[in-house]
Amino acid sequence: MSVSNNAPGANQKTLEPQRHGDTSVKVNVRLIFLRIGEIDTLNEKYQAQASIKACWPVDFNELSSCLSHDDQKRLIDGKSVSLPNYAQSNWHPQLFIENVMGELKEQIRYSAKKSKQDNQIYVFENRDIKGSFWEKLELNHFPSDVQDLSISVGSMLFSDKVLLVPDSKHLSGVNREAFVDQQEWSLYEHVDTQQRFVTEFLFGDDDDEDDDDNAEEEDDGNIHTSVEHHVDNQLKNTDDTDDRKRSILTVTCHAGLYQKKKPTISYLTSMDKYAIVCIFNLVAHAVWHAVIGFLIFINTTSPTIVSTSWFAKLDQAAFCIAIGVFFILHFIFIIWLFLVPLKHRKHMADKDVQYSLDKKNRRKCKSDKTQKKTSSGYTAVPVVNIEPI
Secondary structure (H helix, E strand, O other), rough: EEEOOOOOOOOOOOOOOOOOOOOOOOOOEEEEEEEEEEEEOOOOOEEEEEEEEEEEOOOHHHHHHOOOOHHHHHHHOOEEEEEOOHHOOOOOOOOOEEEEEEEEEEEEEEEEOOOOOOOOOOEEEEEEEEEEEEEOOOOOOOOOEEEEOOOOEEEEEOOOEEEEOOOOOOOOOEEEOOEEOOOOOEEEEEEEEEEEEEEOOOEEEEOOOOOOOOOOOOOOOOOOOOOOOOOOOOEOOOOOOOEEEEEEEEEEEEEEEEOOOOOOOOOOOHHHHHHHHHHHHHHHHHHHHHHHHHHHHHOOOOOOOOOOHHHHHHHHHHHHHHHHHHHHHHHHHHHHHHHHHHHHHHHHHHHHHHHHHHHHHHHHHHHHHHHHHHHOOOOEEEOOOOOOO
């Protein structure tokens, strides 16, 4: 998943969230790949169904005006409260899916809940999406490739208004069971998160320069349509990079190739390059045998060739060179195979192990906190003094 901030949108005044020292609202984003469908390597797209949860802090006094008395009591007690039609009259980060291809099916729900850790009220945007997504699918290291699959989520607001960050309390993940191409791809358990900033280009007004093209009238009486294009805005790069930066948060799952048959692609992989080198090697051997046979035929009349002749020594030297080149090339190829593609796969497997440990540690910490709260509570037993009769 990739998270970016795009163009500025209309700010709403009904319910403003809590802003930080840099005036930007910190929006925590978590993405779960619920289902991954067919991976189309030729058209560079894949089908997926995902759930995106974004949350940001709000003030209770401002949120209470949108809730009934019963919902306010439930919210104070730490229970989740549904917020129908929240986006119509309240501030929200204006998220959108960036790398979607075609029609996107999505359902958006809003809710609010009080956090037990910091007693802060958070508004949650739960977005269920389903569609086709663009991804640059490169199988350069076939058959030892690891393909990245990502979903890009952006905000219509700049980073001075909204800052999208990964949710530190809940990890993003992927459902490995609901994977259509399990016979062709091996889906890894972990997901990677990367945040970066890019500078936005703006359109500025310039009233001094206008491009007006006037049409010339023809003498034959024909009517010609002239389209005058007035260029009032020019593309320029602003120096105010603090207000025009876009934060991009990339959360990506990984799929390793299972099948030995190469998928349909329009470029050469490492296996193709190896096969081409082997073909050139065979062609070179065939040409050499034809040349040495022709030289022997025109330079000797004897039906037999002794080992001391210069033809035999030349052929022996060519044989040693060919064997040496063969072993050196394969040695280099094997070393590269272990240091690049297989090392990357091992790195992915190690990340899977680390991801599983992080999940277990989070569950253990949560369980320990629950047990601690349970053990700390006690029931007062009244003491009754019985006087002797």
